[in-house]
Amino acid sequence: xxxxxxxxxxxxxxxxxxxxxxxxxxxxxxxxxxxxxxxxxxxxxxxxxxxxxxxxxxxxxxxxxxxxxxxxxxxxxxxxxxxxxxxxxxxxxxxxxxxxxxxxxxxxxxxxxxxxxxxxxxxxxxxxxxxxxxxxxxxxxxxxxxxxxxxxxxxxxxxxxxxxxxxxxxxxxxxxxxxxxxxxxxxxxxxxxxxxxxxxxxxxxxxxxxxxxxxxxxxxxxxxxxxxxxxxxxxxxxxxxxxxxxxxxxxxxxxxxxxxxxxxxxxxxxxxxxxxxxxxxxxxxxx
Numbered sequence: 001x002x003x004x005x006x007x008x009x010x011x012x013x014x015x016x017x018x019x020x021x022x023x024x025x026x027x028x029x030x031x032x033x034x035x036x037x038x039x040x041x042x043x044x045x046x047x048x049x050x051x052x053x054x055x056x057x058x059x060x061x062x063x064x065x066x067x068x069x070x071x072x073x074x075x076x077x078x079x080x081x082x083x084x085x086x087x088x089x090x091x092x093x094x095x096x097x098x099x100x101x102x103x104x105x106x107x108x109x110x111x112x113x114x115x116x117x118x119x120x121x122x123x124x125x126x127x128x129x130x131x132x133x134x135x136x137x138x139x140x141x142x143x144x145x146x147x148x149x150x151x152x153x154x155x156x157x158x159x160x161x162x163x164x165x166x167x168x169x170x171x172x173x174x175x176x177x178x179x180x181x182x183x184x185x186x187x188x189x190x191x192x193x194x195x196x197x198x199x200x201x202x203x204x205x206x207x208x209x210x211x212x213x214x215x216x217x218x219x220x221x222x223x224x225x226x227x228x229x230x231x232x233x234x235x236x237x238x239x240x241x242x243x244x245x246x247x248x249x250x251x252x253x254x255x256x257x258x259x260x261x262x263x264x265x266x267x268x269x270x271x272x273x274x275x276x277x278x279x280x281x282x283x284x285x286x287x
Contacts, residue, residue, distance in 0.1 A: 008037040013044040014067035021278050028277040032270040053077035057099050063264035064094045078103040087170050088141050093260040107138035110256030120222050123147035126191045130211050131198035132163040144171040151188045153180040197225045202233035210234040219243035
């Protein structure tokens with residue numbers, strides 16, 4: 001459809017934002033559902049979260065995805081925040097209901113759906129989580145809420161300790177933590193059934209890197225990597241070579257986007273079209 005004065009506007013705010021796959025993915029979803037909607041990437045400098053919230057109301061923007069560095073900074077300027085987003089301490093989706101801005105976090109549920117699609121069970125299983133940043137927080141709450149025995153490893157141990165304590169208080173689960181090192185991986189991976197990487201290690205252009213030595217991987221250890229460019233990271237490739245089940249970052253990207261789409265539109269998301277659009281963009285070398 002050609003945009004007009006009646007076209008509903010959604011978008012993503014972040015800095016940087018030029019690399020985002022969300023515009024292609026969401027615009028394909030709107031077209032597939034026959035919606036006169038458009039999705040745009042907005043580069044928003046750090047410190048401009050309040051202006052963003054005011055502008056969203058003033059311009060009647062229906063929905064926004066929020067990425068680095070605004071997922072926390074935007075929260076004080078929203079009219080309401082979903083319980084999940086409040087517990088995680090980050091918002092990645094905003095819905096504008098007639099000037100009332102509501103904040104949500106679809107990263108946690110998107111992460112869970114990506115695992116469920118591969119029949120990966122986490123309840124009462126040991127899970128090693130690499131990274132304690134924004135994506136790590138969402139994954140940690142998602143895993144603990146679903147009954148996983150969680151170990152958080154991060155290069156800055158203080159950050160891993162803080163996240164473990166926060167998740168433990170919120171969920172009642174006992175969470176271990178430690179440094180992200182070969183020694184810690186040697187200690188914690190043998191009893192684990194799932195390894196989750198939420199660090200940027202292995203992301204393009206440093207595609208030859210991996211956060212975990214290949215020799216530590218094994219057939220009965222499922223491996224999830226939220227990095228989606230490249231689609232198959234060195235970590236996932238090495239895990240697959242050992243016969244392990246793998247979950248790539250495209251799946252989390254698609255599912256968090258699908259859940260955001262449904263919050264904005266009230267329409268079921270065309271998940272397969274969203275996935276194929278991202279894969280096509282990656283295949284063309286988009287970054």
